Amino acid sequence: MFEAAGEALSAFADPAMLLFLGVGVVVGIVIGVIPGLGGTGAVAVLLPFVFVLEPNQAIAMIIGAVAVVHTSDVITSVVLGIPGSAAASVFLLDGHEMAKKGQGGRALSASFIASTIGGLVGIVALTLVVPIATPIVTSFGSPEIFALIVMGVFLTAMLSKGNVVKGLMVSAFGLALGLVGVSPVSAEYRYTFGSEFLTDGIGLVAAALGIFGLAEIIDLVAKKSAVSDREISLGGGWGAGLRDIVTYKWDVFRGSAVGVGVGILPGVGSTAGSWLSYGQAQAFASRRADNRFGSGDPRGVIAPSAASNGIESGALIPTLLFGVPGAAPFALLLGVLLIFGVQPGPGLITNDLDLVYVIVWSFAIASVIGAILAFFMARPLARLSYVPFPVLAAALIPILFMSGFQEPLNLNVFYLMLLLGIVGWVCKVVNIPRAPFLIAFVLAEPLERYYFLTVNAFPVSEWATRPFVLVVLLILVGAIVVPIIRRARRRTRTVEADVQFSEKSDMPVPMFVEMAVSVLMLLFFVAAIVLSSGFSDSGRLFPVAVGSVGVLLALISLGRDAGRARADGLGRFDDVWIARLKVVGKSTLWVIGYIWLVFAFGMIVGSGLFTFVFLLAAARRKILFALIYTACMVGVLYVLMEFAQLVPPSGYLF
Template identity: 70%
Template sequence: MLEAATAALSSFADPAMLLYLVVGVVVGLVIGVIPGLGGTGAVAVLMPFVFVLEPNQAIAMIIGAVAVVHTSDVITSVVLGIPGSASAAVFLLDGHTMAKEGEGGRALSASFIASTIGGIIGIIGLTLVVPVAQPVVTAFGSPEIFMLIVLGIFLTAMLSKGNVVKGLVVAAFGMLLGIVGMSPISAEYRYTFGSEYLTEGIGLVAAALGIFGVAEIIQLVAKRSSVADRNVSLGKGWGRGARDVVKYKGDVLRGSGVGVGVGILPGVGATAGAWLAYGQAQAIGSRRKGARFGQGDPRGVIAPSAASNSIESGGLIPTLLFGVPGAAPFALLLGVLLMFGIQPGPDLIEQDLDLVYFIVWSFAIASLIGAVLAFFMARPLARLSFVSFPVLAAALIPLLFMSGFQEPLNLGVFYTMLLLGIIGWLCKVCDIPRAPFLIAYVLAIPLERYYYITVSAFEPTEWMTRPFVVIVALLLVVTVCVVAYRNIKAKKSSSDEDEDEDPAATTNEDGIHVPPFVGVAVTVGALLFFVAAFILAADFTPNAQLFPYAASILGLGLGAIALVNDIRQMRREGGPGRIEGAFKAQLRVVGISILWLLAFVWLVFLVGMYVGTAVFALAFLLVVARMKPYLAVIYVAAIVGALYVLEEFAELMAPVGWLM
């Protein structure tokens, strides 16, 4: 073990390796501060470079982004009161209060240092777990791994914020999209419809960027405003924040411990972990004199900061040891490993232990570098929130679509990304968690492979009664019961409120009321998709039918439950509702956004990436961003130049149009 750890550390004697790690860190810090994109967006943007790098270089870059994304998303929460991600919302309580009192620097300093310590503690936990877990992991057979994958997908859906049943429906949707292309069980293509593009499946980069990145752009691109509208004031107290971390070291350690524990459990996620850490800090700290939780107490920043980063490092444990990612960024990391033929689990521990420790060192070094850079980049990163979003989108749109193009090298991927972006936006509107989709998509092929091996090698009574399988099944049952009880209790509390209150007060995560018929329409669309998938599977061979049938039936059953819930909700609200108010305004914005994206896609199809980007960006900046013509021309030249640099020096491929 020591030899493997030393060999992994020696890899960073190569300056190029450190350079790739730093690139990942910088991208993670920059993307992490943009609300909505977060860690998944940062990793997805870097995914195209995987195809032109050596395995260790690509892994170092991806780990660099994952390690620091929760370091930078604190900035907008503290300074502006706008969460950079869902997990960063906890910093509104004390961090933003401190900033309003002129101590934003103190809050950020404490957060950066605590998050670095939390990440390192999480890595230490992973290092200690590897030798202990090695005999357990190597004893796992296909039934155990199959059940772990099922557990990861179900827990992600059931414990994510939003509609639990529809979270499971979107997971089934992700499973079916994940098996498009060549079957791992039989030498035949599935769901390709004769398309050469689909024979290799829907690219992981395209799926991630579509469901997350494009979905955010669709919602924001037509708004002529910035994320924030107040002056940046980081305030004072940078040194005092460092002293706070030393003073409240117990909160750092407890927050880190909570983070590691949450990270190990697939599906719980950074948001729950951050609030759990805040809760335990408040429970312990409130008994002490001078506690000001909710009014600017530094412990309200320190504990969740330590937890947020230790969750990411703790999340490496199930990802590497069992091949079950606990969150969307780790699903992408798992996808990178699988691209290089690296299968997490028993084989990785037995044969590639040095790679495990390479990832460990990458995370630890990235955490340290990220903390140092965050101090210098805090002010300029915060200022990103004051840039009009259309100005950012003019550069983001070509970058996202060019990134998605790299895996299939087929322009058909542009339509896939746009369609998934629309689906991702519908998920946001209907309060459906999107992480289950991506995790199910990545795990679809491993899940099918282990499912086939399990049902082929074991009798049902044999594999279902294995001790670990029974434990996982019981854990699933307990989780379902807890979630069901929580939902029933929440509904009962809601029904006990004033009966005269407007029933249309139910809103989505953006605070916008969505008419009930929209949820019904989305569910019906999902049911039709599963029916079509089931019918089309009839043309496959018996072995290739097994998993599509199982996923389709699962989706139909869950979709039926979701439809019943939607109809009940519609009755409670007195009918299907009407498109009006804020939702009508949002639809107008989304419609304009989709038309602009379609215009970009068609331009690239017609005249290629460079000319298409230039024409699109210039028109977009003049019409939507309302930028002055000479500034627009300069900015467009910079965007096209950046794409050229990516093609020449990063070896990315630019799409060629029909005419040029």
């Protein structure tokens, strides 16, 4: 173990390793400030570069981004009262209150240091777990790994605290889309409809950027405003934040421990962990006379900051040891490992232990570098929130599509990304958590492979009664039964009931919209089953299983929607909804226009024309500004092509 750790550390003597790690850190810090994009967006933007990098360099870059997103997403929450991510909403309670009192610098200082410590505690936990877990995970067979993957997909939806039934339904949707392309068990094409583009399946980058990145862009461009128009005031007290860390050191370590524990559970995520750590810190503080939670208590910043990075490092444990992503960004990390032929799971410890420690050292170094950079970048990054989002979108849209193009090198991926972006937006406004989709999508292939091996190599009575499989079954049953019992016992409304652990729509959702989503999903899964009849016996085994589960979930969802519709009516689109749909429709048309420009003129010319016209018409900028901005945008694309070796799509005319 120590030898592998030493070899991994020596890899960072290569300046290129530190360079790419630094690139990931900077991208993670900047993306973390932009509401909605988060760790998944940061990793997705970086994914195209992995195709031209060495494995260690690519992994260091990805880990660098993941390690610091929750360091920087605190900035807008504290300074402006606008969460940089769902997890950062907890900082509105005390962090923003401190900023109102002129103690924003103190709150950010305490947050940056606590998040660094939390990340390092999680890395220590991973280092200690590896030798302990080695004899366990290496003894796993296909039934145990199959059960683990099922648990990961299931718990992601169950613990997201959004619309649980629809969360499970969107997980099945992700599994179904993951089946497109060549079957891993029967070497036949499935759901390609004769399209050469779909023969390799739906790309991970395109799926992630569509369901998360484009969905947010469509929504935020529609608002046509800056994230905030308030005056920025960080205040002083940067040194006081360090003293708070020393004074409340046990809150730092308790928050870190909560974060690591939550991170180990697949799918729970940083939002739940941040609120849980805030709750335990508040509980401990209630015994003391200096409890000021809710009115500017530093402990309300320190505990969730330590937990948020502890979760990210803790989530590496199930991702690396069991091949089950602990959170959505780690689903993308799993995809990166698979690109390089590295199979996370039991074999990783015995075959690629040095790679595990490259990840460990990358996270540790990135956490420290990220905190240092955050101190210097806090004020300018906070000012991004004053930039009208259409101005940011003029650069983000070309970069996202350029990134999505790199995996398939086929222009049809643009339409696929747009379609998934619309799906992601619908999920967002209907309160359906999107992380379950991405995790299920990534796990579709290994889940099918181990499902096929399990059902063909073992009788049901044998594999279903293995001890570990029974333990997983009990956990899944508990995840369903315990919340039902708690709801039955809860007689009064509690603070816990108010906590929203996942995305929450900012508009009331008419019931007919909920029902329409359920009906569309039902039709989708029925069609998936019908189309699978043309596959071989082996090839249709898993699609039929996924489709059947999806049909069942869609029927349950539709039944619940119908019951609520009988009680409350179908509802209707009010003026707010109509206005939102109009501007979202216009945003979508802008994206379609961009796609057609690239189809006609290629990446450079098409992006330049789009950026210039978009800045004039949508962002309402002056001609000189649009010209300078467009020139910079084209220059960035050119640099990416020349030095990062990204491949630009060619148009029909150029």
